[in-house]
Amino acid sequence: MTDHRTRVLREDEVRAANTLFRAALHMKPAPDEDWDRTRHAYQPGRTLGVFDDALIGTARSTDSDLTVPGGAAVSSAAVTGVGVRADRTRRGVLTELMRAQFADFAERGVVVANLWASEGPIYGRFGYGVATHGRSSTVRRRQAVLRPDVPPGGEVELVDVDAARAVLAEGYARIGRRAGMMARPDHWWNYYDGALRRGDDPVAIAVHHGGRGVDGFVVYRVGRAPGGSGVLTVEDMHYDDAAAFAGLWRYLLSVDLVDEISLVYRPLDEPVDLLFTDPRAVTVTGGGDETWLRLLDVPAALAARRWAGEPLVVEVVDPVLEHNAGRYLLSEDGAERTGEPAAVRLGVDALAMAYLGGWRPSALARAGRLWLAEPGIVHAADRLFAAHGAPWCGTFF
Numbered sequence: 001m002t003d004h005r006t007r008v009l010r011e012d013e014v015r016a017a018n019t020l021f022r023a024a025l026h027m028k029p030a031p032d033e034d035w036d037r038t039r040h041a042y043q044p045g046r047t048l049g050v051f052d053d054a055l056i057g058t059a060r061s062t063d064s065d066l067t068v069p070g071g072a073a074v075s076s077a078a079v080t081g082v083g084v085r086a087d088r089t090r091r092g093v094l095t096e097l098m099r100a101q102f103a104d105f106a107e108r109g110v111v112v113a114n115l116w117a118s119e120g121p122i123y124g125r126f127g128y129g130v131a132t133h134g135r136s137s138t139v140r141r142r143q144a145v146l147r148p149d150v151p152p153g154g155e156v157e158l159v160d161v162d163a164a165r166a167v168l169a170e171g172y173a174r175i176g177r178r179a180g181m182m183a184r185p186d187h188w189w190n191y192y193d194g195a196l197r198r199g200d201d202p203v204a205i206a207v208h209h210g211g212r213g214v215d216g217f218v219v220y221r222v223g224r225a226p227g228g229s230g231v232l233t234v235e236d237m238h239y240d241d242a243a244a245f246a247g248l249w250r251y252l253l254s255v256d257l258v259d260e261i262s263l264v265y266r267p268l269d270e271p272v273d274l275l276f277t278d279p280r281a282v283t284v285t286g287g288g289d290e291t292w293l294r295l296l297d298v299p300a301a302l303a304a305r306r307w308a309g310e311p312l313v314v315e316v317v318d319p320v321l322e323h324n325a326g327r328y329l330l331s332e333d334g335a336e337r338t339g340e341p342a343a344v345r346l347g348v349d350a351l352a353m354a355y356l357g358g359w360r361p362s363a364l365a366r367a368g369r370l371w372l373a374e375p376g377i378v379h380a381a382d383r384l385f386a387a388h389g390a391p392w393c394g395t396f397f
């Protein structure tokens with residue numbers, strides 16, 4: 001790219017970046033009252049702008065951390081607000097934003113970056129891979145009768161929107177995190193506080209009280225489908241254990257004037273249908289890639305997660321961040337660089353797909369995304385990358 005300047009935006013330029021981003025998504029500018037909240041979601045010094053004679057592209061990020069298989073958390077940058085002015089696309093502006101972000105993340109020592117992609121073809125070329133998936137489904141309330149062995153659960157209580165942030169932050173901090181879940185930093189809660197207050201239908205926030213305090217919550221809205229039936233849409237739901245899961249479901253099924261409960265991008269292995277005497281009360285309606293992951297510091301990322309089974313040498317190919325390229329010995333003892341020949345070779349995007357356990361090496365090999373020195377290694381590779389449970393983020397940013 002030539003004749004462009006890229007720099008961190010000043011605080012007084014951030015609203016223009018928000019307007020540009022919204023326009024790229026075909027949305028009107030944020031009204032003043034909304035912007036008063038949204039601006040607090042912008043972490044200072046983290047919004048990039050690309051200029052020619054005006055601002056033509058932007059991207060921003062927020063500090064967070066990401067839980068990896070084995071339970072450790074690595075430092076992460078949650079990337080969002082990516083947009084290029086419609087009359088300046090396909091000229092390398094996003095490529096420049098990605099380059100500048102990677103340079104900034106390297107300076108900060110960030111181990112991974114993650115994002116929600118608006119479209120599938122955008123981020124793979126920069127080394128991002130689909131790391132978590134979500135599944136959407138509909139529960140027909142009258143058909144959804146709880147089985148007698150479902151735990152009773154604790155008390156569920158509605159919380160006012162003004163109190164929600166503090167109560168939900170306390171609850172979220174208490175919940176055991178699966179791989180793919182992230183810390184919800186203050187800037188994210190600032191965004192969320194605004195999101196709770198937007199929308200045509202009023203928001204409802206219900207929290208579950210376990211023995212140690214709030215250990216689960218569900219945020220939902222009830223609207224009317226075109227035929228007039230009541231639809232309760234779950235926007236955010238987290239819980240620590242089986243009692244909180246059951247308690248929240250008992251509550252959801254008790255809400256009046258609801259015919260269907262709509263679940264959006266829930267974990268692939270969340271056993272909602274197993275709660276009911278008729279598992280067909282639940283119909284899968286959709287789903288797909290949830291978050292995309294970029295391993296920025298491959299040695300640190302590999303050292304942070306748990307590996308299982310027999311050791312293998314894995315070669316990583318990374319044409320964008322070349323310091324990551326090389327061979328690593330992965331074993332129950334950790335990860336270290338090695339000069340030994342590789343048993344497995346894959347691109348850094350495919351590594352991101354396997355890293356949290358979202359894709360098995362055998363599936364990647366079948367699709368030509370992973371090379372094996374010999375076919376028999378595939379079982380050891382699957383064991384090596386095995387993770388507990390389906391990875392899932394569950395935080396939209």
Ligand SMILES: CC(C)(COP(=O)(O)OP(=O)(O)OC[C@H]1O[C@@H](n2cnc3c(N)ncnc32)[C@H](O)[C@@H]1OP(=O)(O)O)[C@@H](O)C(=O)NCCC(=O)NCCS
Binds near residue numbers: 083095
């Ligand atoms: C997606 C977007 C940011 C891409 O910006 P851009 O400046 O056009 O991207 P670049 O010119 O740097 O593209 C780099 C490469 O990616 C490809 N690419 C970029 N966006 C693409 C898309 N949406 N679909 C397919 N390919 C895309 C380009 O064709 C180019 O490929 P090439 O190097 O082989 O020519 C821009 O189109 C946009 O603002 N879209 C609307 C808002 C949006 O979806 N934002 C992302 C939110 S997650």
